[in-house]
Amino acid sequence: MDFRYTPEEKALEKEFDAFFREEMKNAPPEWGTSLEAMIGVDECWEFHKATAKKLAAKGWLARPWPREYGGEEASLIEQFIFNDVMGYHKGAGVDHWGIALLAPTLLVGANEEQKMEHLPPIARGEIWWTQLWSEPGAGSDLASHTTRAVRDGDDYIINGQKVWTTGGHRADWGFLLARTDPEQRRSRGLSFFLLDMKSPGITIKPILHMEKSHLFNEVFFDDVRVPVRNRVGEENEGWVASQMTANFERSMIELFSFLRRELEEFIEYCRETKRGDTSLASNALVRHRLAQIAIDIEAGRAFSYSIVWSQIKGGLIMAAPLAAAAKVLATELVQRFTYIGCDILGQYGQVGESGWAPLMGRFEKGYQTCPGLCMAGGTSEIMRNLICSLGLGLPRSW
Ligand SMILES: Cc1cc2nc3c(=O)[nH]c(=O)nc-3n(C[C@H](O)[C@H](O)[C@H](O)COP(=O)(O)OP(=O)(O)OC[C@H]3O[C@@H](n4cnc5c(N)ncnc54)[C@H](O)[C@@H]3O)c2cc1C
Incomplete structure (x- = not known):
């Protein structure tokens, strides 16, 4: 494995860095304090959308895609560098669901008409x-879906309920799994649909976090019509498409880079902040705990490099258990760092929206929300099951 970038890749890294360094100076104060703030706070959401337009104008939202859909056919490593730099700057403008999850699924599993209809608007940040x-x-048991899709001429009629829909109240479109054949069991009999969120019959109800932010929703479908042409793949074979979505690149580099930046800012805070006569940064226990986080972040970054390297050399299948391992490593590290941060801040770590809140209250918010990261996109237990079955060759446990 070669860790060095080519001169062209280094130049690209510099260009990404210069963009985000400048752009993020305009971010609202809450931006970067939590995912909940980024999606839930109106000013943050507007900033997110405006930055997407700027990234799109540079052609950076969809660099690895084929040109006919708005991409530049860039290499995986170039995308990795982009994600690395964006994560470090807590960058805005990238729709994780459209760009990281849906687009690769469409590129592999959608027909030409669907690709032409849906990929270019994502690349344009629209x-x-x-x-x-x-x-x-x-x-976790995704195959036990009960939301129904019943064929009626050129449409399907959807009835049922979804939950934990992140940003559902902000989204223009959604990708949906629904049961098209109730006779078939489990993962068979499901289909994958693309759904306009403004379709009549959709009701979106907020589920507020315990710290009151609005990230999640319940989404109800009452006789919602979806055209047949919005079904991706064959009827009853949506599971295949959903597994593609779940298994695409997950080096988690952006999260490790985000943590690197968080650690730098926290170290700065510890240098400047006194407890009694000495700074937090002089306290031996604080120092050792920060050192351990720094070690873990660097190990995580190296692991991310090895994943992208495996993907370049061996394709997606080889990288799937590694990607599951990176997800566990990164999200559990966020949780560890947040808890250690709260410990070090002592009672100040429990102060949220107040002038007394250190670092915009990000540790107080993070304490309440960080366990969610270990659940989103598949829990740590499910990831460990995948590592066992796909990586270690152990029998499947389900
Ligand atoms: C921050 C966040 C964002 C999310 N965003 C979305 C979204 O946008 N769209 C969406 O559709 N969903 C979203 N989700 C939902 C998420 O996908 C589910 O929470 C997750 O898959 C777990 O499902 P569950 O909550 O029903 O827990 P359950 O599946 O009921 O699991 C409960 C517990 O049992 C464990 N468990 C279950 N099965 C096994 C097994 N076979 N082996 C070992 N342990 C097991 C789990 O690990 C967990 O600890 C989000 C969740 C979070 C927290």
């Missing part, structure tokens, strides 16, 4: 997507 998968009775 359309924002949401994921309509989880149901009250179907989370």
Whole structure:
């Protein structure tokens, strides 16, 4: 494995860095304090959308895609560099659901008409997507979906309920899993649909976090019509498309880079802040705990490099258990760092919206929201199951 970038890749890294360094100076104060703030606070959301337009104008939203859909056919490593730099600057403008989850699925599994209709608007930063998968009775056990899609001429009629729909209230379109054949069991009999969120019959109800932010929603479908041409793949074979969505690149480099930046800012705070006569940064216990986080972040970054390297050399299948491992490593590290941060801040770590809140209250917010990262997109337990079955060759446990 070669860690060095070519001169062209280094130049690209510099260009990305210069853009985000400048752009993020305009970010609202809450931006970067939590995912909840980025999606939930109106000014943050507007900033997110405006930055997407700027990234699109540079052709950076869809660099690895084929040119006919708005991409530049850039290499995986170039995309990795972009994600690395964006993560470090807590960058705005990238629709995770449209760009990281849906677009690769469409590139592999959609027909030409669907690709031409849906990919270019994502590349232009115009359309924002949401994921309509989880149901009250179907989370880890995704195959137990009950939302129904019944064929009626050129449409399907959807009835049922989704839950934990992140940003559903902001999104223009959603990608949905629904049961088209109730006779078939489990993962068979599901279909994958693209759904205009303004379709009649959709009701979106907020689920507020315990710290009051609005990230999640319940989404109800009452006789919602979806044209047949919006079904991706064959009827009853939506599971295949959903597994593509779940298994695409997940080096998690942006999260490790985000943590690197968070650590730098926290170290700065510890240098400047006194407890008694000495700074927090002089306290031996504080220092050792920060050192451990720094070690973990660097190990995580190296692991991310090895994943992108495996993907370049061996394709997606080889990288799937590594990607699951990176997800566990990165999200559990966020949780560890947040808890250590709260410990170090002591009682100030419990102060949220107040002049007394250190670092805009990000540790107080993070304490309440960080466990969610270990659940979103598949829990740590499910990721560990995948590592066992796909990576270690152990028998499947489900
Ligand atoms: C921040 C966040 C954002 C999310 N965004 C979205 C979104 O945008 N769209 C969407 O559709 N969903 C979203 N979700 C939902 C998410 O996909 C589910 O929460 C997740 O898949 C777990 O499902 P569940 O909550 O029903 O828990 P359950 O599946 O009921 O699991 C409960 C517990 O049992 C464990 N468990 C279950 N099965 C096994 C097993 N086979 N082996 C070992 N342990 C097991 C789980 O790990 C967990 O600890 C989001 C969740 C979070 C927290």
